[in-house]
Amino acid sequence: MSLNVYAFTCGWLTLPAALLLAGEKGSLTVPVPSYLIEHPKGRAIFDSGLHVDTQTDPERRLGRLSSFHTVGFKPGEEIAARLESLDVAPSKVDFIINSHLHFDHCGGNEQLPNATLLIQRREWEAGHNAELIESVYYDPHDYDHGHKVKMIDGEHDVFGDGSVVCIPTHGHTPGHQSLRVRIGNDEVVMTGDACYLQRTLDNFHLPTAMYDRDQMLESIRRLRALRDGGAMIITGHDPDLWKTIPQAPERLAAVRGAA
Numbered sequence: 530m531s532l533n534v535y536a537f538t539c540g541w542l543t544l545p546a547a548l549l550l551a552g553e554k555g556s557l558t559v560p561v562p563s564y565l566i567e568h569p570k571g572r573a574i575f576d577s578g579l580h581v582d583t584q585t586d587p588e589r590r591l592g593r594l595s596s597f598h599t600v601g602f603k604p605g606e607e608i609a610a611r612l613e614s615l616d617v618a619p620s621k622v623d624f625i626i627n628s629h630l631h632f633d634h635c636g637g638n639e640q641l642p643n644a645t646l647l648i649q650r651r652e653w654e655a656g657h658n659a660e661l662i663e664s665v666y667y668d669p670h671d672y673d674h675g676h677k678v679k680m681i682d683g684e685h686d687v688f689g690d691g692s693v694v695c696i697p698t699h700g701h702t703p704g705h706q707s708l709r710v711r712i713g714n715d716e717v718v719m720t721g722d723a724c725y726l727q728r729t730l731d732n733f734h735l736p737t738a739m740y741d742r743d744q745m746l747e748s749i750r751r752l753r754a755l756r757d758g759g760a761m762i763i764t765g766h767d768p769d770l771w772k773t774i775p776q777a778p779e780r781l782a783a784v785r786g787a788a
């Protein structure tokens with residue numbers, strides 16, 4: 530079975546380091562990752578990066594979020610262009626798997642018009658709850674584009690063969706999920722914001738703000754158990770780790786030498 534995974538950088542964000550690691554001084558510039566998974570039964574995008582409007586008018590697009598995020602995002606880095614660079618038409622993406630509904634993870638959804646959205650039910654409901662939209666910093670402009678939505682409760686095997694599995698890692702937001710992909714004998718886990726940085730994973734160094742601290746710790750423990758079992762863990766926004774991750778058109782699987 531051939532399964533390919535490609536990593537894209539769909540922009541960069543500069544933000545106070547303390548937002549990612551409580552107590553840290555200064556600022557950090559971090560990548561906004563997106564992944565294409567090509568499976569014989571379909572194509573999936575795990576997180577779609579920033580909305581293309583943030584290339585030209587981030588203040589307008591991001592509103593209150595723009596006061597503590599500086600966007601570095603150039604034409605050609607948006608998800609549609611990244612796919613086209615691989616000769617994949619954005620209209621031919623079958624699934625969008627959003628780790629969660631923050632602007633840097635689902636902003637590109639609008640460019641993938643025919644995909645079915647795979648999202649944890651808790652996350653989708655939170656993203657449509659007025660109180661949580663306010664307190665968790667959601668913006669329905671990022672995800673209310675009329676996609677067919679398949680709501681998931683807990684683990685979900687996307688193609689039915691165990692190769693691509695959504696795993697619940699709640700805490701950062703109410704229904705955050707990560708993605709586990711098996712390529713040959715290798716296992717790669719894209720954590721999304723369940724774990725911002727390698728230091729989050731290594732030291733349980735939490736960010737300043739999160740929806741549910743206990744659930745976040747439990748999710749990090751779950752990711753550490755997968756790492757202990759041999760999985761490669763790609764944390765959500767780690768600039769140092771990201772330098773070591775092959776970018777499309779190179780295949781991510783090449784990192785482990787898998788077929």
Ligand SMILES: [Zn+2]
Nearest residue numbers: 631633634722
């Ligand atoms: Zn994020």
